[in-house]
Amino acid sequence: xxxxxxxxxxxxxxxxxxxxxxxxxxxxxxxxxxxxxxxxxxxxxxxxxxxxxxxxxxxxxxxxxxxxxxxxxxxxxxxxxxxxxxxxxxxxxxxxxxxxxxxxxxxxxxxxxxxxxxxxxxxxxxxxxxxxxxxxxxxxxxxxxxxxxxxxxxxxxxxxxxxxxxxxxxxxxxxxxxxxxxxxxxxxxxxxxxxxxxxxxxxxxxxxxxxxxxxxxxxxxxxxxxxxxxxxxxxxxxxxxxxxxxxxxxxxxxxxxxxxxxxxxxxxxxxxxxxxxxxxxxxxxxxxxxxxxxxxxxxxxxxxxxxxxxxxxxxxxxxxxxxxxxxxxxxxxxxxxxxxxxxxxxxxxxxxxxxxxxxxxxxxxxxxxxxxxxxxxxxxxxxxxxxxxxxxxxx
Amino acid sequence: xxxxxxxxxxxxxxxxxxxxxxxxxxxxxxxxxxxxxxxxxxxxxxxxxxxxxxxxxxxxxxxxxxxxxxxxxxxxxxxxxxxxxxxxxxxxxxxxxxxxxxxxxxxxxxxxxxxxxxxxxxxxxxxxxxxxxxxxxxxxxxxxxxxxxxxxxxxxxxxxxxxxxxxxxxxxxxxxxxxxxxxxxxxxxxxxxxxxxxxxxxxxxxxxxxxxxxxxxxxxxxxxxxxxxxxxxxxxxxxxxxxxxxxxxxxxxxxxxxxxxxxxxxxxxxxxxxxxxxxxx
Numbered sequence: 006x007x008x009x010x011x012x013x014x015x016x017x018x019x020x021x022x023x024x025x026x027x028x029x030x031x032x033x034x035x036x037x038x039x040x041x042x043x044x045x046x047x048x049x050x051x052x053x054x055x056x057x058x059x060x061x062x063x064x065x066x067x068x069x070x071x072x073x074x075x076x077x078x079x080x081x082x083x084x085x086x087x088x089x090x091x092x093x094x095x096x097x098x099x100x101x102x103x104x105x106x107x108x109x110x111x112x113x114x115x116x117x118x119x120x121x122x123x124x125x126x127x128x129x130x131x132x133x134x135x136x137x138x139x140x141x142x143x144x145x146x147x148x149x150x151x152x153x154x155x156x157x158x159x160x161x162x163x164x165x166x167x168x169x170x171x172x173x174x175x176x177x178x179x180x181x182x183x184x185x186x187x188x189x190x191x192x193x194x195x196x197x198x199x200x201x202x203x204x205x206x207x208x209x210x211x212x213x214x215x216x217x218x219x220x221x222x223x224x225x226x227x228x229x230x231x232x233x234x235x236x237x238x239x240x241x242x243x244x245x246x247x248x249x250x251x252x253x254x255x256x257x258x259x260x261x262x263x264x265x266x267x268x269x270x271x272x273x274x275x276x277x278x279x280x281x282x283x284x285x286x287x288x289x290x291x292x293x294x295x296x297x298x299x300x301x302x303x304x305x306x307x308x309x310x311x312x313x314x315x316x317x318x319x320x321x322x323x324x325x326x327x328x329x330x331x332x333x334x335x336x337x338x339x340x341x342x343x344x345x346x347x348x349x350x351x352x353x354x355x356x357x358x359x360x361x362x363x364x365x366x367x368x369x370x371x372x373x374x375x376x377x378x379x380x381x382x383x384x385x386x387x388x389x390x391x392x393x394x395x396x397x398x399x400x
Numbered sequence: 401x402x403x404x405x406x407x408x409x410x411x412x413x414x415x416x417x418x419x420x421x422x423x424x425x426x427x428x429x430x431x432x433x434x435x436x437x438x439x440x441x442x443x444x445x446x447x448x449x450x451x452x453x454x455x456x457x458x459x460x461x462x463x464x465x466x467x468x469x470x471x472x473x474x475x476x477x478x479x480x481x482x483x484x485x486x487x488x489x490x491x492x493x494x495x496x497x498x499x500x501x502x503x504x505x506x507x508x509x510x511x512x513x514x515x516x517x518x519x520x521x522x523x524x525x526x527x528x529x530x531x532x533x534x535x536x537x538x539x540x541x542x543x544x545x546x547x548x549x550x551x552x553x554x555x556x557x558x559x560x561x562x563x564x565x566x567x568x569x570x571x572x573x574x575x576x577x578x579x580x581x582x583x584x585x586x587x588x589x590x591x592x593x594x595x596x597x598x599x600x601x602x603x604x605x606x607x608x609x610x611x612x613x614x615x616x617x618x619x620x621x622x623x624x625x626x627x628x629x630x631x632x633x634x635x636x637x638x639x640x641x642x643x644x645x646x647x648x649x650x651x652x653x654x655x656x657x658x659x660x661x662x663x664x665x666x667x668x669x670x671x672x673x674x675x676x677x678x679x680x681x
Contacts, residue, residue, distance in 0.1 A: 009605040012495045018502075018515035018681065020552075020599025024495045027590035027603055087588020087608030091568075094587050100569035105591055108567070194665055195561065195597040348599050349681040351515060 011359065013345075017275070017352030026344045026356050029364040031081040033340045034372050036186045036208065037215070037333055038078050041376075043183040044216010045071040046119075046175055048243060053172035059242040063224050065126050065389035070220060071179070072119045073380040079112060081372055084363055104189045111185065115178045122171040124149075125164045127387045132156055183212045190339060197272055197350075198343040203261040207335075210254040215332035217247045218325035223380070225322050231390070235318050244321040248304040251328060255297045258335070272350025279346050279353055288338050296331020300324035455621040463576040465615060465670075467626075468638035468652035469551050472675035476501055476549040478533035480628035480637065481518065485533075487616060487627035494519040494530040496602045498613035499553040499628050503535055504679060508543035513679050550680055551637065553628070554579065554600040554613035555661065555669030562592035562601060562612075571610065577642075577670060578617055583609045597665045615639070 012024045049067035052060035060067075083089050096109035132154050134146035153160075184205040191204025201207075221243050228235045265276060280288060300323075306312075307320045345354045359365035484499045485492055497518075504513040516523060518533055526536030539547070560579050563571050570586035573579050586609035593601045593610055604611035616626035620639070624630070629637040640647030645654075649672075652658070658672035661680070 010495065010603075018517075020681075021495060021497050021500050021517050021519040022593075022599045022602035024519055025603060027593045082589075085589070087590070087603065087605070087610075088586065091585070091587045094570070094585060095567035095589075098569055100566050102564045103567040103591070104565060105567035105589065189591075193561070193565070193595050195595055344594075348597060349515075351681055 007362070011357070013354040013356055015347070015352050015354045017347070018349050019347035019352035019354055020349055023344075023347055023349075023354065026341075026354065028340055028344060029085065029356070030337075030341075030358050030366065030369045031085045031364050031372070033333075033336045034369050035078065035081040035085075036183070036212075036340070037336045038074055038081070038372070038376070039183045039186055040208070040212030040215045040332060040336075041219050042071050042074045042078065042216065043179040043209070043212040044214065044218070045074065045220050046179040046216065047213050048217055048220050048246070050172045050176050051242075051246070053168055054176065057242065059238040062236045062239045062390070063220060063243065066224065066227070066384070067220055068119070068123055068126055069383050069387060069389050070223060070380055071216075072123050073383055074376040075112075075116055075119055076379060077372060077376050080375075081369075082108075084368060084372075104185065104192050107185070111178075111182050115175070115182050118171055118175050118178055122168060122175065123387070124151075125168045125171070127389075128153065128164060129156055129161070130387060180209055180212075184209045190343065195348055196343045196346065197265065197270060197276060198346050199339065201261050201264065203257060203264070204339075207254070207257050207261055210250055210257055211332045211335050214247055214250045214254055214328050217243055217250065218328035218332070221247065221321055221325035222329065225318060227384070227390075237313060237317065240318065240321055244304060244307070244317075244324070247321075247325065247328060248301065248308060251297065251301050251304070255293070255301065258293075258297075272346075275350050275353065276346055279342070283345070283353070283355065284338065284342060287334055288342070292331050292334040292338055296327050296334060300327045300331075303327075455618075458621040460575040460621075462643070464642040465556070465577045465620060466640060466642040466649040466653070466672065467553075467556070467615060467670065468649050468656075468658065468672045468674070470636050470638070470652075470656075470674045471548055471550045471680075473634045473636035474501065474549040474551055475634055475636075476503055476535050477633065478518065478535070479631045479633065480551060481533045483627040483631040484613070487619075488614075490611070491604065491606065492531045494524055496604065496611070498600075498611070499551060501535075502550045502552060502680075504546075504548055504550065504677065505539050505542075505544055506546040507539070508545050513546075513677075514539075515679075515681070546677075548675065548677065550673075550676065551628075552598065552600070552661075553671065554596075554615075555598055555667065555671045556613075556615060558668035558670060559666060561595040561597065561665070561667055562610075565591045565595045567591065574617075578615055578620075579612075580614055580617060581610055581612065583607060583611075586610055597662050597667065598669075 010025050013026050015024060045067045048060060049064050049071060051057045052064035083092055086092055093109070095103075095106055099106035099109070101107075128150065131146045131149040135143055135150050136154070137143070138146075187205030187208030190199040190208075191201050194200050221240065224240065224243070225235055266273070303320050303324045307317055312320065341356050345356055347354060361367055478501055480499055481497065481501060484490060484497075488498055490496055490498050500517050500519075502515055502517045504515055506513045516535070516538075518524075518535070522538055523534070523536045524530050526538070527534045556578050558577075560573060563573055563579060566572075567589060568585060568587055571579060571581045571592055588603070588608045588610065590603050590610060593603055596612075601610055601612040603609075616624070616628075619626060625639055626637075629639045638648045638652045640649035642650055642653075644650060652674075653672055656672075656674045658674055659676060660669040660672060661676075662669070
């Protein structure tokens with residue numbers, strides 16, 4: 006029989022109860038997913054709200070990506086709970102002083118908003134498909150129209166207004182949902198590694214870059230799969246967004262780290278021992294060096310040289326992949342890192358990820374793959390491409 | 401007042417149990433101890449998990465419980481840990497504790513203390529089992545300059561970070577000053593485990609919920625002492641009602657210069673310590 010718990014090895018002195026690390030890789034995956042949702046939504050809103058035309062080819066795809074990832078956001082939390090069957094207790098009787106209590110409401114609100122915006126964005130497609138074909142699929146599209154078959158200019162203009170409003174409300178909703186994940190960590194005073202006012206902001210900015218990076222990768226991949234040329238202005242627009250926000254993110258992360266070190270409060274010796282020991286590779290090398298500095302340098306070079314064509318596509322895609330890696334490592338280093346530094350300030354623990362376990366590697370990998378698979382199916386049912394892919398912004 | 405009497409009774413009962421050899425204490429005292437024992441047994445029979453909890457007729461507005469620890473008295477025998485584990489059905493291994501004892505040893509020529517507790521592999525190896533609670537005699541060949549023990553447990557804080565962050569309200573502060581967890585309502589998110597600066601909470605895997613010390617709430621509401629206080633052979637642990645100025649805890653606080661752990665967290669803990677050193681974590 007599988008053991009009930011796995012105690013983490015430690016050095017120095019840690020409180021006895023700390024030897025079981027409560028939050029595992031699933032709690033790394035959770036903020037990673039919400040971040041991707043918020044970031045992808047940003048790209049969609051850049052077109053739908055801010056009317057930046059170059060994002061048009063990716064706008065509806067971004068929306069769909071956001072939706073497909075959002076569907077799986079609650080799952081890592083649910084799998085992590087000791088009593089998942091009671092998950093709704095926090096929604097039925099929310100204890101409002103808890104940073105966690107609003108999750109159910111915030112997530113449901115945003116999920117509803119995403120579904121609604123997606124419905125408006127794809128309504129013309131539903132109508133066309135329902136009227137064109139016969140059989141089961143056409144009937145499914147018929148149901149999806151919700152009986153609304155009016156595609157007149159008047160109706161479309163009405164739809165555009167709705168999309169604009171939803172996308173506008175979605176910006177604070179998506180970013181609020183994610184900034185609030187940062188608050189869950191940043192508001193805890195028990196751990197020096199987490200207890201930072203900058204935490205929600207750092208989470209937010211890294212969320213934006215991760216979502217934009219994800220879209221870049223998926224957008225390029227989808228063009229390759231559909232054997233069509235990559236829309237370069239759109240790609241470059243996303244590259245600009247990634248570049249700018251990546252610079253802000255690295256500054257914020259640097260500031261946060263500098264704050265901990267400079268304040269040098271109790272337990273700083275242990276933190277320094279940690280960052281100069283077990284954290285060198287995951288933090289300095291992967292998160293900062295490979296994942297943040299390198300893509301900024303690549304993007305700076307590409308933009309400075311005015312690179313275009315295949316080199317631009319390759320360079321931007323590689324940068325995006327590195328950013329995705331960096332943000333994942335950032336989540337890991339925050340969630341796992343915080344728990345590896347003992348609350349005693351006198352010891353360090355080491356988390357060992359299990360492979361086949363409810364909270365192990367296989368489940369975590371499946372949770373990351375599931376949104377991509379869902380997206381692959383979704384783009385077949387709701388093709389986000391094409392000339393008239395996205396209704397123009399209403400202004 | 402009633403509390404201090406019951407505390408005294410409980411202590412006497414414990415001593416009585418220790419020496420059924422009360423004979424040597426004289427006939428009168430012996431008879432007295434026997435009388436008390438009967439009374440306590442009748443009260444305390446269904447200690448943990450009995451059908452009598454919540455205790456009928458207990459008015460939680462009439463009490464304000466407090467706890468004192470005199471670290472200068474603790475001998476590190478870990479009877480408190482063992483009693484707690486048995487009384488409260490705490491998993492018997494070295495990773496789940498409602499109370500534990502830390503050992504601080506300053507060796508000659510070293511700047512900072514060596515700290516360990518029961519979960520240290522050396523201590524487990526020495527006793528041969530995680531369920532044998534004792535400290536290994538690991539410093540017998542070293543030159544020890546200073547050494548002491550510090551019992552730890554939930555501080556039942558006035559502003560508990562764990563209660564603040566609980567998303568369901570399954571953990572709550574009682575009117576008499578104890579922080580409890582409703583194991584039937586807790587969803588097992590472990591946010592409270594993260595929030596406690598003292599490491600007092602643990603995740604109870606077999607129940608799927610958070611767990612921690614309750615100062616033996618099922619006992620104290622019956623006028624009994626927490627199990628750890630009752631078994632402490634040296635009186636290092638003191639418990640009572642802060643509303644009763646003559647209670648052991650009121651006297652402990654009045655007669656000593658006490659301090660609490662990590663006051664800077666703003667949690668306002670309610671376990672008062674005597675004899676801590678600056679290195680106590």
